[in-house]
Amino acid sequence: MGLGSLRSASTAAVRRWRRGVPWAPPPRPRRGLGGVAPGVSESPPTFGFLFDIDGVLVRGRYVIPAAQKAFRKLIDSNGQLRVPVVFVTNAGNCLQHVKAQELSDALGLEVSPEQVILSHSPLRLFHQFHEKCMLVSGQGPVEENARNMGFRNVVTIQDVRKAFPLLDMVDQSRRPKELPPLTTDFPTIEGIILFGEPVRWETSLQLIIDVLLSNGNPGAELAAVPYPHIPVLACNMDLLWMAEAKMPRFGHGTFLVCLENIYKKVTGRELKYEALIGKPSIVTYQYAEYLIKQQVERRGWPSSICRLYAVGDNPMSDIYGANFYNSYIKAAGQARAQAEVKKSVGMADPRSEGHSELRKDLYVSLESCKSILVCTGVYNHHGDVPTDPHESVMETVFHGHRDFRFDPSLVEASYVVEDVNEAVELVFKKENWSQE
Numbered sequence: 001m002g003l004g005s006l007r008s009a010s011t012a013a014v015r016r017w018r019r020g021v022p023w024a025p026p027p028r029p030r031r032g033l034g035g036v037a038p039g040v041s042e043s044p045p046t047f048g049f050l051f052d053i054d055g056v057l058v059r060g061r062y063v064i065p066a067a068q069k070a071f072r073k074l075i076d077s078n079g080q081l082r083v084p085v086v087f088v089t090n091a092g093n094c095l096q097h098v099k100a101q102e103l104s105d106a107l108g109l110e111v112s113p114e115q116v117i118l119s120h121s122p123l124r125l126f127h128q129f130h131e132k133c134m135l136v137s138g139q140g141p142v143e144e145n146a147r148n149m150g151f152r153n154v155v156t157i158q159d160v161r162k163a164f165p166l167l168d169m170v171d172q173s174r175r176p177k178e179l180p181p182l183t184t185d186f187p188t189i190e191g192i193i194l195f196g197e198p199v200r201w202e203t204s205l206q207l208i209i210d211v212l213l214s215n216g217n218p219g220a221e222l223a224a225v226p227y228p229h230i231p232v233l234a235c236n237m238d239l240l241w242m243a244e245a246k247m248p249r250f251g252h253g254t255f256l257v258c259l260e261n262i263y264k265k266v267t268g269r270e271l272k273y274e275a276l277i278g279k280p281s282i283v284t285y286q287y288a289e290y291l292i293k294q295q296v297e298r299r300g301w302p303s304s305i306c307r308l309y310a311v312g313d314n315p316m317s318d319i320y321g322a323n324f325y326n327s328y329i330k331a332a333g334q335a336r337a338q339a340e341v342k343k344s345v346g347m348a349d350p351r352s353e354g355h356s357e358l359r360k361d362l363y364v365s366l367e368s369c370k371s372i373l374v375c376t377g378v379y380n381h382h383g384d385v386p387t388d389p390h391e392s393v394m395e396t397v398f399h400g401h402r403d404f405r406f407d408p409s410l411v412e413a414s415y416v417v418e419d420v421n422e423a424v425e426l427v428f429k430k431e432n433w434s435q436e
Contacts, residue, residue, distance in 0.1 A: 055377015
């Protein structure tokens with residue numbers, strides 16, 4: 001799958017997670033605790049972790065106790081991570097540095113913004129849209145997030161509603177009391193970015209459809225529906241996510257289902273995406289691998305990372321995504337090997353010179369990305385966790401996005417454990433690393 005087919009917290013105050021009662025961060029590990037014993041050297045890591053957040057480390061505002069246990073194993077006597085770690089979440093209704101601070105408070109260690117991937121983080125790569133007038137939808141600091149990703153000409157759903165007040169008619173109390181003057185200076189919208197689920201779904205659904213049907217001019221009346229429509233980039237395809245409630249809550253994927261079906265019902269055509277971004281898309285895992293490499297370089301670890309372990313609670317986004325990326329790694333390795341064979345016997349195709357640096361800036365040594373499913377979030381095992389962590393668990397209902405094919409093997413976790421602490425213990429055992 002190519003790049004084109006993949007891919008509110010306040011800045012003034014950080015909401016702290018807590019567990020049952022107001023929560024304070026655990027004490028920072030003292031020298032000689034939480035890592036290897038003083039004077040004992042530990043070999044450089046050859047593996048790293050990709051951690052989901054909601055349902056793995058936290059449930060809404062509450063820290064999952066196993067998360068703190070897990071990270072006491074992951075930090076050394078100096079409070080430094082023993083292995084590279086990146087947090088990969090499909091959340092997108094906050095700023096990157098705010099999410100990093102929330103994780104720091106919750107886990108009791110310093111988490112930098114460079115360790116956090118939000119659903120929209122790979123939008124930095126979409127330079128072809130950065131100068132276009134883009135409509136942004138979602139909640140929280142969506143306009144600021146868009147500008148931080150490089151988009152320079154941004155309008156919001158609220159801007160459209162203010163300029164064209166007759167378009168938002170579902171809530172009768174919000175209808176204009178008098179006929180407003182005609183808006184003539186509103187810019188033509190050239191694309192749409194769907195950051196996450198909005199607050200007023202009826203308003204966002206109506207105005208986004210209006211923009212699509214009017215070719216970016218919601219105040220105009222067109223004789224025919226334009227198709228293809230203007231580009232749409234969507235972040236976060238999660239149908240459901242886990243908060244404090246006993247059952248999962250609607251995610252942005254549910255909003256996308258509504259938008260897609262309304263568009264098809266009105267036009268008779270499929271809503272097309274320029275890119276789908278966030279887990280389980282390949283571009284998100286490529287970006288995570290790149291950040292892992294940067295961590296290794298900053299820490300001065302001499303060894304390459306050969307194996308990644310992706311820990312998540314959602315079979316469709318976390319497990320599908322990790323397995324999808326594992327398949328990509330295997331395919332890239334085979335292509336690289338075939339290219340080397342051709343090169344060694346003088347059969348290199350001059351048209352494929354650009355592929356000589358396949359997976360440029362990524363680890364050519366990366367061998368695998370294994371998926372680990374925990375039972376503290378969206379996935380509910382309805383019984384005991386399998387005694388053998390290698391036992392597979394499969395989704396019986398496909399909760400994935402419309403544009404991702406259902407492959408039963410991609411929702412089978414490599415390992416199934418109770419919580420994130422057991423996940424870390426499992427990986428350390430497989431990698432022959434100390435649990436202390």
